[in-house]
Amino acid sequence: MNDSPAANVTTRRDFLRTTGTFAAASALAGVAIPRVHAAESNTIQIALVGAGGRGTGAASNALSVKTGPVKLVAMADVFDNRLKSSFEGLKGQHADKMDVPEDRKFIGFDSYKKAMDVLKPGDLVILATPPAFRWVQFKYAIERGLNVFMEKPVTVDGPTSRRMFELAKQADAKNLKVGVGLMCRHCRVRQDLFKRVQDGQIGEIIALRAYRMHGPVGSAFSEAKKPEENETLFQIRRFHSFLWASGGCFSDFYIHNIDESCWIKNAWPVEAQASGGRHYRGNAIDQNFDNYSVEYTFGDGTKMFMYGRTMPGVHDQFASYAHGSKGLGVISSEGHWPSKARIYKGHKMTNSEIVWRTPKEGPELDPYQLEWEDLTAAIRNNTPYNEVERGVKASLVTSMGRMAAHTGQIVTYDDILNSDHEFAPGLDTITLDSPAPLLANADGKYPVPMPGITKRREY
């Protein structure tokens, strides 16, 4: 007998088909119908929590899937203006798949609950706030029996990672489908590269290199808050500036290159050492370094080098590479998409050395769309689908490199996993009147990492 939760439930399609006749309904009398498939129509209803740039993009991808009918029915944010512009943007493209009247637009720290309460078990919620809130909202989604799409990173520290590992198991126990926005894993060309590397086409992997170096983007650099602005809302609005909210530019920006490189290596590193510094700060009050260099070590001794820089006027590079004993695998070339993944027979990147490249018969498919086709197909076909554990591992390994740079110490996977520094405890009960998760000193400056001085915590 197959005891897996997946084996004990009907698919959404099966359930509708079966309950479509009186006889079948009678046959089901007394049988506990798993809540996950109790939705009454074939339409997957969707709520968006965190209606910012990516949340709006993810909702647009969700409303574009080809796997079956979907409808956006509720939205939540802490800022009214963000929700309004997201709604207007989506309406321009997807009006026929939206039913979000004013009383299903929710604002505030408890807005996520209200938006999820609109849904029925088996529907889907998009979690696209800064990552600090991920565990809080994921916990409620599981209670409500909802399938989930959550953006990366999924954690920024050890304690919330341990919590998310537990929540991932609870989601499995309820047979919920959960996607994590590390979309490069869904890129078909990189999937082909992964197979080729596992087949030995570049030989044994000797080293990996990853680069995310460009000018200032997002909210990574912030100047002092205006006196009239609420401190917590300021830190949320400028979330790339604050480690509790995002893991800083390191976690938010570098996780993709770190994750895709670990994927191609088919392992997670066990320790990291790193350096970094603050060069041109001007009036900036954020907690980020301007540049980071990390040496990750895998269990078999292989090294992965990650270079991150957020600075204008310097060389830009946004790419990931795997060097093997027989050649070079390019994982990313100039960003996330198109990957332009390819294999060279040596380590010189000249055209004559290319032995495999992105097929020429059409443009590479958009991984941001593919991750939604894959997630909704799993929901409709009731196939196992939970990316949280690997999302937490990617987030932890990213935090491991960040902590190594911020403390100036060698940090192991177990160190970061078992760390007791929770950056923002109590986010499940936060209100506008709560003290902000990070407090500025009398000069309006926040604590910054001090490698070699602050060694056990990042600040």
Ligand SMILES: NC(=O)c1ccc[n+]([C@@H]2O[C@H](COP(=O)([O-])OP(=O)(O)OC[C@H]3O[C@@H](n4cnc5c(N)ncnc54)[C@H](O)[C@@H]3O)[C@@H](O)[C@H]2O)c1
């Ligand atoms: N996969 C990718 O390539 C990709 C790209 C961009 C962003 N992201 C991720 O998406 C997330 C959001 O990033 P973004 O660029 O869209 O930021 P954003 O600031 O544009 O959007 C975040 C939204 O969440 C809202 N919000 C914050 N806290 C909230 C709370 N507690 N409850 C409800 N709403 C809340 C904000 O007001 C804002 O509208 C981040 O985790 C980021 O790393 C992923």
